[in-house]
Amino acid sequence: MDVAVPGPSARLPGVSMAGFRQRVSTPVEITMIPHPSVTIIVDVSETGDIVHDTDGRRRRGSFAAGLLPGRLDTGGSSGECLQLRLSPVVAATVLDSSPDLTGTVAPLRDVWGPDTEQLEERLRAATSWNDRFAIAADLLRHRLDTRPPVDPEVAHIWRRTVTSRGRLRVDRMAAEVGWSRKRLWSRSRSQLGITPKRAAQLARFDHAAHLLAAGHSPATVAARSGYVDQPHLHREVKAVTGSTPTAVSSAPWLAIDDVAWPTYPRT
Template identity: 75%
Template sequence: VPLQDVWGRDAGRAEDRLRAAASWDERFAIARDILGRRMDARPPVDPEVAHVWRRTLASRGRVRVDGVADEVGWSRKRLWSRFRSQLGITPKRAAQLVRFDHAAHLLAAGHCAAGVAAESGYADQSHLNREIKAFAGLTPTAVAEAPWLAIDDVAWPASASVSSPARHP
């Protein structure tokens, strides 16, 4: 999606400021300022939604939506609605993505696909294969060799270990 579709007129102003900057340091300062102001302007996330997100990360995506809905005192339907409106995806999709991320890192660490499927909560290896294909468009072998997995060591050096359940804020 083009930035203008998301930010409207602000996108053009941001592009103009970034183009006029004389250095990369100045561009990064401008980007930090723009993103900071947008983050400050957004409505806060419901504590219940934040709790469900933290539980999803801590469980590496192996969380039942009904169970976390009960934990926060909401119906499944309300949880799905609030989660989706605030994070842009359903709790189930979030769990699938977190589980995929964990599995991809295990594959990159050299674990075999069958073992990764079992450890990551997939029903079997073919279930793992289908989800990896759906998310990445690749086979488990190709995901294991994907250069984009190496970015984590640069972006989140303190959490480069595969055993860390929460690499993202």
């Protein structure tokens, strides 16, 4: 698999991008490991080789995945896609639909809106990954500049959750912005589509998953990621992925993370 990453000029706060090109003789199935962002997969291949599961139905084409596991297949002899990782703060602004993408996979048109085909056509017509990154960045920047953002308090809480690796108590974060716990919970759920507790769980898991992929033992990962003990880590990984820490440590999606997302904030 060939991986392309954007230069500094195409980078936006809360947005990570990578381009993937794969040439295979048989379909390849990749299980996407959850991480604290909304994933957009734009199929830029001429033959439409990207296949995804939506509500148990296999469909072709570009799609958006929430904050829980999804499955991505690349079929045929080749496939190209542009992947965007949007923080929920950015996703709530740039997507047309409700930001409640937690645990869902939807066709891109359902969340990007009627401009989806134009977006795909422009990206396919581009002659290089750098051009594709620039096009995507310009479109995202335009939406960020022309649409109302989430509450600054909600954005602050999200940043604190990610940078603390999910280890700050909700009461403490609510006090930092002068909100009650109930108000924080309500605003986060309505604007980001995720509760503070769930956000903390995903941030903590994301840190643990990358430690596992780096070869650390489950006991070490549990201690460094804020879990009570190794059984607690095992239960959490099982709840989030339906798998075990050992299986997560060898997930193919994680194996290319450091290549595809060199600037992605490691929570």
